Amino acid sequence: MTAELVRGQNHPLSEARLEVRVSAGKPIVAGATLSDEHGKVHGVEWVAHPGAPTLPGLEVSRQAAADHRLAFDLDAMPQAVHRVSVLLALPSGVGGPVRFGTVAAPFLAVTGLDGTEIASYTITGLDFESAVVALELYRRQGAWKVRAVGQGYAGGLAELLTDQGLPEAPQLARSINEAVAQGLARSVAAPPPRTPDADRPRHAAAPAQGPDQAHGGTAPRSASGSGSPQQSPYGTSDPQHATRADHGAAPQPGPASADPPAVAPSAAPTADGPVNYTHPGRQTAAPPPPPPTAPEAQPGQPAQPVAGDATGWSMDERLYNQVWGMFEDLARTTAAYRSAVDFAESRMEQELDKVLSDPRNRIGGQGDAAREAARAKHTQLVERAREALERDLAQLRAEADVVELALPPAYARWDNPVWHGYRVPMEIPMALRLGDLHLPEGEDLRIPMLVRLPLERGLWIDSGCSGSGEASLADSDELRALALETAVALAARILAVYPPGEFSVHVIDPAGTGASALAPLVGSGVLAAPPAAGAAGVADVLARLTQRVDLVQMAVRGGASDALPPGLDPSEQLLIVNDFPHGFDDRAVTQLRYLADEGPAVGVHLMMVADRQDAAAYGPLLDPLWRSLLRLTPVPDDHLADPWVGHTWTYEPALVPPGSQVLQQVLTQVATARRSWNR
Numbered sequence: 001m002t003a004e005l006v007r008g009q010n011h012p013l014s015e016a017r018l019e020v021r022v023s024a025g026k027p028i029v030a031g032a033t034l035s036d037e038h039g040k041v042h043g044v045e046w047v048a049h050p051g052a053p054t055l056p057g058l059e060v061s062r063q064a065a066a067d068h069r070l071a072f073d074l075d076a077m078p079q080a081v082h083r084v085s086v087l088l089a090l091p092s093g094v095g096g097p098v099r100f101g102t103v104a105a106p107f108l109a110v111t112g113l114d115g116t117e118i119a120s121y122t123i124t125g126l127d128f129e130s131a132v133v134a135l136e137l138y139r140r141q142g143a144w145k146v147r148a149v150g151q152g153y154a155g156g157l158a159e160l161l162t163d164q165g166l167p168e169a170p171q172l173a174r175s176i177n178e179a180v181a182q183g184l185a186r187s188v189a190a191p192p193p194r195t196p197d198a199d200r201p202r203h204a205a206a207p208a209q210g211p212d213q214a215h216g217g218t219a220p221r222s223a224s225g226s227g228s229p230q231q232s233p234y235g236t237s238d239p240q241h242a243t244r245a246d247h248g249a250a251p252q253p254g255p256a257s258a259d260p261p262a263v264a265p266s267a268a269p270t271a272d273g274p275v276n277y278t279h280p281g282r283q284t285a286a287p288p289p290p291p292p293t294a295p296e297a298q299p300g301q302p303a304q305p306v307a308g309d310a311t312g313w314s315m316d317e318r319l320y321n322q323v324w325g326m327f328e329d330l331a332r333t334t335a336a337y338r339s340a341v342d343f344a345e346s347r348m349e350q351e352l353d354k355v356l357s358d359p360r361n362r363i364g365g366q367g368d369a370a371r372e373a374a375r376a377k378h379t380q381l382v383e384r385a386r387e388a389l390e391r392d393l394a395q396l397r398a399e400a401d402v403v404e405l406a407l408p409p410a411y412a413r414w415d416n417p418v419w420h421g422y423r424v425p426m427e428i429p430m431a432l433r434l435g436d437l438h439l440p441e442g443e444d445l446r447i448p449m450l451v452r453l454p455l456e457r458g459l460w461i462d463s464g465c466s467g468s469g470e471a472s473l474a475d476s477d478e479l480r481a482l483a484l485e486t487a488v489a490l491a492a493r494i495l496a497v498y499p500p501g502e503f504s505v506h507v508i509d510p511a512g513t514g515a516s517a518l519a520p521l522v523g524s525g526v527l528a529a530p531p532a533a534g535a536a537g538v539a540d541v542l543a544r545l546t547q548r549v550d551l552v553q554m555a556v557r558g559g560a561s562d563a564l565p566p567g568l569d570p571s572e573q574l575l576i577v578n579d580f581p582h583g584f585d586d587r588a589v590t591q592l593r594y595l596a597d598e599g600p601a602v603g604v605h606l607m608m609v610a611d612r613q614d615a616a617a618y619g620p621l622l623d624p625l626w627r628s629l630l631r632l633t634p635v636p637d638d639h640l641a642d643p644w645v646g647h648t649w650t651y652e653p654a655l656v657p658p659g660s661q662v663l664q665q666v667l668t669q670v671a672t673a674r675r676s677w678n679r
Contacts, residue, residue, distance in 0.1 A: 082139045307402050430453065479635070577609065
């Protein structure tokens with residue numbers, strides 16, 4: 001029976017190896033501090049955070065995410081440690097929410113390695129706080145307990161760490177925020193939460209098994225669209241895990257405890273019943289129309305996949321949610337497999353250590369037999385986990401094949417037949433495909449990488465040798481050409497999915513080195529103006545776009561959008577910058593940073609085609625610019641992370657197949673529609 005805690009309540013822990021699962025609905029930072037019997041944190045080496053995620057007996061997430069799994073081995077904690085505080089904070093300076101009062105109430109669950117919930121806590125009553133001590137795991141008379149704390153700090157991480165007695169609190173808070181900002185720059189943003197009835201028909205999973213059975217499969221998709229477990233550094237994963245983003249149960253205050261609460265409860269049950277602790281942000285709208293139903297599967301067989309079987313008001317929204325569900329499924333089932341393999345290896349090492357610790361077993365047949373038995377058990381556990389993974393991958397491959405053929409142009413690859421019947425749309429789609437993502441365990445399974453429209457952050461197409469993937473082996477000139485080709489393909493896709501007159505593209509090519517790659521855009525006449533060349537051209541384009549941002553900002557803030565100058569182009573704008581920093585002086589760099597920071601909110605978007613090493617002379621001046629952009633590569637490269645588990649995903653760009661004329665045909669239709677609209 002799970003104990004649903006309220007603020008100040010505690011509960012005994014019967015297991016030493018635990019996980020604390022966090023669900024917040026928005027990317028947050030998770031960390032932990034170790035303190036002695038007096039509650040003192042002795043130094044930065046006693047703090048686990050994204051920049052230093054591992055301490056003895058403790059591991060936290062390496063980046064900000066909507067869901068976290070913190071792993072604990074209480075038996076491995078140093079004897080001097082008497083309290084472990086679980087910290088949550090909102091990322092600082094990265095454009096997200098600035099206080100917990102604007103996001104869904106964070107939910108935490110303390111679970112065993114088999115996924116069984118021991119205690120849960122929904123942190124309510126937060127408003128202006130941006131950091132909170134969520135839970136405490138503490139020793140009491142030789143046993144460990146968990147206490148719901150929920151102590152918030154309006155001053156953020158720095159105030160929280162200072163309150164815990166850490167002299168270097170401000171410096172550590174800055175380093176944590178820097179580590180998080182770097183992580184967010186490489187992360188794929190999570191989609192908006194789906195409604196609770198967004199589960200899709202899935203194949204029946206095997207029953208949940210214990211740690212010794214090392215099950216790595218998935219369970220039926222939960223209310224959040226996920227049934228697969230996440231990774232546990234200390235053992236197997238929970239096959240029946242469901243993301244708790246929509247958890248809305250009202251916790252019941254438990255019996256009085258012998259231990260004094262750290263913080264007095266903020267609410268108590270009334271005479272009419274228990275207090276409703278559901279956060280207002282978790283309320284859902286009316287349910288959308290039901291999705292198509294899948295054909296009935298034969299008993300014992302997985303359900304046949306159907307395109308658009310997720311929840312949504314339209315087919316585009318259902319397909320969008322389905323693609324994100326596949327992405328999440330692959331992330332979690334791979335995490336389950338990796339966790340099961342880690343458990344098998346850890347168990348084998350423990351058994352071998354036990355055998356070798358007895359001098360009588362180091363020689364002779366008894367020791368050899370014990371070692372062979374340990375290795376055989378390891379092989380059996382790994383094979384069982386691989387079988388479960390292959391079942392899940394086979395189902396996802398079948399679903400991907402069905403979904404890919406049903407995607408609209410905005411979501412489809414360039415080789416999808418849907419482009420041959422392309423017509424200029426009259427409405428802006430929900431999202432745009434930037435490329436494909438895959439993991440090493442399923443090289444042939446590609447998940448479309450979709451981002452919502454309008455774009456909330458700019459793009460940086462990396463034209464340099466990144467040191468990983470194919471980019472480390474490619475010729476530098478070839479990489480530059482491929483990077484601009486990728487930018488052109490993405491710009492053409494954006495133009496193709498917007499209605500006529502709703503999107504304009506500008507190009508800065510100071511030295512004219514991109515003439516060949518830019519030819520499809522220039523030749524078709526879809527650009528707002530010819531590519532700007534030289535320092536004068538750079539200055540002119542940047543001046544016009546920064547002026548547009550200023551004017552629209554003033555109009556929006558003053559509530560006078562009808563007072564904009566008559567010649568102002570009201571469409572969204574995309575600026576492609578090639579060969580940066582050639583042709584840029586300090587003023588131009590400042591304007592570029594301004595467009596990256598302020599432009600997306602008023603419809604001005606940035607696409608940089610650049611090698612970061614080329615701009616090294618600017619030093620830290622450009623760091624905020626790089627961090628604000630989503631990095632993409634012109635060749636497959638493993639640099640992106642998912643928002644749930646934090647896997648390293650390989651990204652492949654959405655390029656036009658060699659010899660295909662689809663790009664020219666699409667751009668010709670776009671140009672014709674634009675000319676008709678301008679008449």
